[in-house]
Amino acid sequence: MDKKSKIFHTRAIRTQNTNYTNGQLSIPDFLKSRAFEIESFEQSQLRTKTASSTRVFQSLPRSMRRRTASHNVKRIPKRLRNRALREMSDTNVTKKKKINGRDRYKLKMRKKLMKLAIRIRLQKHIPELTNETIKTKLKALNLQLKEIDHKKSKPQLNNLMGSYDISSVNEFSSRPMGKKYHKRQQMFVWLNTHVWHAKRFHMIKRYGYQYPLSPTMKCYRPMNRCMRNHCVAIDTSWYDCLTFDFNESVVKSIMKVTNGVLKGEKSNFGLIYKDTQDPTSVIGEGLMFCSNGKVLVRVHPSIYGILFNHLKNLVEVEDCRYALGSIELIGPQSLYNLNRILRSDSPELQNFVYNDSLRDGTTLSFTIKDPRLSKLIKPRSNIDYNDLVISMSKPQHSQLALDGLLTSSGRTESYKDQLTTKLINRVAENPISPADIPVLLTKAQGKWILMCPWFWVLPIFHSLKKIPTLKFGGESQLEQYCFERNIPRYPRDFPFLSSGWEENQLEIKLGLLKYDKLPKSKQHHFDHEHGLIPFGPDWEFLYYSRKYKNDDLSSEKTMGEFNGVQRVIKNELELIEYINESRTNELCVSIHPEPKKLHIKPITLAVNGKCKPGARIYQGSVNLFNLVGFVTSGGNNLLEGSGTGIGFICQDEGVDHANLIIRNMGSSNTFPVQRVVAKA
Amino acid sequence: MSVETSKHNKVKHHINGKHIRHSANNRIKPSVEVETTFLVKSSTPFISGVKKISKILDKFNKTINRTNRKYQGGEYKKVNYITVKGMGKAIPKTLSMASKFQDEMDFKVDILTGSIEVLDEFEPDETKEDSIEDTVYKKRKVSYIELRIWLKRE
Structure with a gap:
């Protein structure tokens, strides 16, 4: 074969006969020649369909999926269980038997019993008993135990569930023992619904309770829809209740109430004071209902102790936290x-x-x-x-x-x-x-x-x-x-109260902890924060910067004493330095004019952009001295269709709702405020 | 349906107190009814309303909504028309919507009229001295208009 034809042959692709006769395709011949391919193709399709690697529970909607569904058929709805069982039997995985917690506990118990048995054998007899048969010995022991138990005042139960009323007068009642798992509830009280919630929710330990924070499934939009059209239920047993006998002067001293509330026609939700005459003595928010010669007060657990101790001096109060x-x-x-x-x-x-x-x-x-x-x-x-x-x-x-x-x-x-x-x-x-x-x-x-x-x-x-x-x-x-719904949430949106202030400080602390844990390359630079604490609203900074602005208009100002000498502040940098040195982390804002506190007022604002909690509010331009307030809670509001926030601005002269600008924490972007809803 | 009060609808004699208008929309509706009803408020812009209604109509249109078969079977099979309601001040706007769908978009539209009872509540303001002592309730009739925009089903 010459070279030319050799090259030609190597390039030609070998094919089957094309079944062309006189330029026409004979279909029966063509199909016959391709029959094998078609058959194997069809078969492989069928094979892949049956041998799919998906499991039955993967077809379930998200809300019906369970964590252990892959190995526990009881986690799968009944109608799918047979298929699930078949799928499980198909897998040829041989399991190694692991020692689980129960086995370990049994072994430990066996060890303890063995030790005890040896000790008893060494002592030859059980002390205080001379009877011989084991039965009588046990009987005597039971009697002794009963006597000891009787001395401890145990609640009288009238049911099989083990439910009893836990309340006490003028003192904090003991925590509920819990029907199961006592040790885990010693520090933080479990709600009755704890076991159900713990499987489906992120739990949080706070205020002496362990309560549900939010579902483990993503649910922001569905919850919004459900609150608008249907119903969302939340176990709020961790809110604390107390009752006392009706006393008009006491009721009027702790809450501003109308006649309808005093008559028991309706309940009242509002601010709770130590003394309503003194507007600075606000403790927090709460619900009050008076009827039938009794007053019921329900408050957030962060202020329960203060309120209880205050009321204890005025009337006989019953602690109903766990009742x-x-x-x-x-x-x-x-x-x-x-x-x-x-x-x-x-x-x-x-x-x-x-x-x-x-x-x-x-x-x-x-x-x-x-x-x-x-x-x-x-x-x-x-x-x-x-x-x-x-x-x-x-x-x-x-x-x-x-x-x-x-x-x-x-x-x-x-x-x-x-x-x-x-x-x-x-x-x-x-x-x-x-x-x-x-x-x-x-x-x-x-x-x-x-x-x-x-x-x-x-x-x-x-x-x-x-x-x-x-x-x-x-x-x-x-x-x-x-x-x-632009309702201020207690305690987060109450920075002028001590509990709100603490919440704010805690948020800053947590933000800092989170930031410190990040690798150096992932940590943000907070150059544009100009000395503000970058993890939350920095009220102290605002307090000093407003003071500096209002005190004097001359370029050189003296602020406070430093090392016994009046300090002269010449520029911004020195002011930042001064503020950082004089931080005390103490409550320095108030909604009423008070000495040594910044006078602030609440606002609700809507922006055409992001408005995150802790965002800074400026008036005019983004400048250290134009800082007028902070946003305490904000985000994308699905009801409004835009970003909204609840915040506070200072009540200084010249500060109003016009030309407000928002800057989120750690960002240099600014958004003009579209709308401000002033709140009483 | 929001309660709209135009000037001539206001209670004539003078009552001191906060006026709370209760919604006339007080029934829990089946989900199909919710999805096939559009309520025109006085604050609804005309074009937004038209677009919203068109969107509902499109859901039932096989040629437009090809992916979601939900609206062709089951409970939805019985749906023949979309209901649009407007009351009080929103009646003229609702009517112009009717003409838009009937004349420009070539839908068959039925127009029904009626009136509905709404509730006004006057809550006393306890800070003022001349305010009423007890909460006063007043019932009031408001006229409404209902459009039935018929679906184009093959």
Whole structure:
């Protein structure tokens, strides 16, 4: 073969006969020649379909997926369990048997018992006992133990659940023991719903409680939608309650209340003072309800101790922190959903099947039966909505419910024969007539607060779980709710109170810790912060810079004493230096004119951009001396469709709502404020 | 539906107190009804409203919404028209929306009229001395208009 033809042949690609006869394609011949390829192609497609590597639970919606579903079939819905079992049996993985916690515990116990046995054998006999048979020995020991136990005053139980009322007069009551896992609850009290929440939520340990922060699943937008259209429920039993006998002067001294509140027609949510005459004596925010000769106060746990100790000197106060629990419900279907699970004696509630547009302060009290015994119903009503709203303005309070809720004996009575979950499941129609559970339902800040005896929170919570459209939230959801409706959230948006100040300082501390943990290359440079603390609102800086600006207009100013000599400040840099040296980390802002404090006022603002918590507010231009305030909570507001924030600006002369500019922490970008809503 | 009060609707005799208007939209609706109803407020801009309604109509249109089959079956199969409601001050705006859909966009539009009862609440301001002592409730009738914009279904 010559070279030319050799090259030609090497380049030619060998193909099958093209079945062309006289330039026409013979289809039967063509198919015959390709039959093998087509068949194998089809087969491989079928094979890949059956041999898919996906597991059955991967087809489930996110909310139904469980962490352990890959090896525990019980985590998969029943209709998919058979397939899951098949999938699990297909895998040829042989498991090594690991020693788990229980085995380890058993081994440890065995060791301890062995030691004990040796000790007893060495002592030859158990001291204080001369009887011979083991049975009698045990009997005597039991008697001894009983005597010791009797000396300790144990709560008298009237139910199998182990529920009892934990309250005490004029002293802080002991913490609940917990029905299981006592040791883990010694420092931080668990809520009744702890076990359910711990599996699905990020938990937080604060204020002596361990409570849910937010769901582990991403939920910012769904929660917004749910709060707008349906209902979100949050276990807020970690809010603290106290009760005392009605005393008009005491009530008026701690809260500014109207006659309607004193008469018990409605509840009041507002600021709590040590003395209402002195506006600087504000402690914090709280809910108050007076009726039936009793006053109920519900506050944030950060100020509970202060309030309790203050009231102790005025009246006899009952600590109900662990005696009363509460569930907060947000959304237009809150009452409707409660109606679906609670069989109440309140005609008002029974008729409530509509969206609710009732006013804050509307309060209902009624008794319910154990909600676990009844099924979910669809409530119906024939009463005109407007008539219902009118009737709700002065609802009839149930004497039985108020007595039951606000007295220790009443709460104890409500626990009588409380059924365990096991018993409820075992007995379809229970012969025991269940006790009346006293419930108080009140509206504050647009949310419904359901208050009931501490150990009835869990059964009500379990029943709420049956409602498919209802979602559960934690503290973050409460914060989101307040932020989106421009409601200041306690304690975060109250920097002029000590608890708000502490929260602010804590945030700065946490920010610094987080920053220090980052590798050097990832750490931001805060050049444009000009001496401001870059992890939160720096009120102290604002205080000194305003003081410097207002004091004098000459170029050289003296501020404070330094090493016994009046210090002369000539420029910005010296001012920053001076501020950094004179920081005391003490509360230096107030909403009332006070000496040695910066006078600030709250504002709500909307920007066409990002507005993060801690953002700096300037007036005019971004300049150290034009700093007028800080944003305490902000973000992208889904209700407004833009960035909004709640903040405070100083009340100096020349500072107003015009030409405000926002700069976020650690950023040089600025956004002009579009709209300012002044708040009282 | 938001409660709109024009000047002639205000309660005539003088009541001192904060006027709280209760919404006429007080029924919990099934999800299908929520998705097929648009409520025109006095603050709704005309074009925004038209766009919103068109979006709902497009959802049911097979040729436009090809990916989501949700609106072709089940409960949605029974839906024949989209409801648009406006009351009080928003009635003229709602009517011009009707003519927009009927004349320019070639939809079949039914127009229905009616009136609905709303509730006014007058809350006493306790800081003022001449204010009323108790909360006063007043019922009031407001007229409304309802459009039915029929879907174009093959």
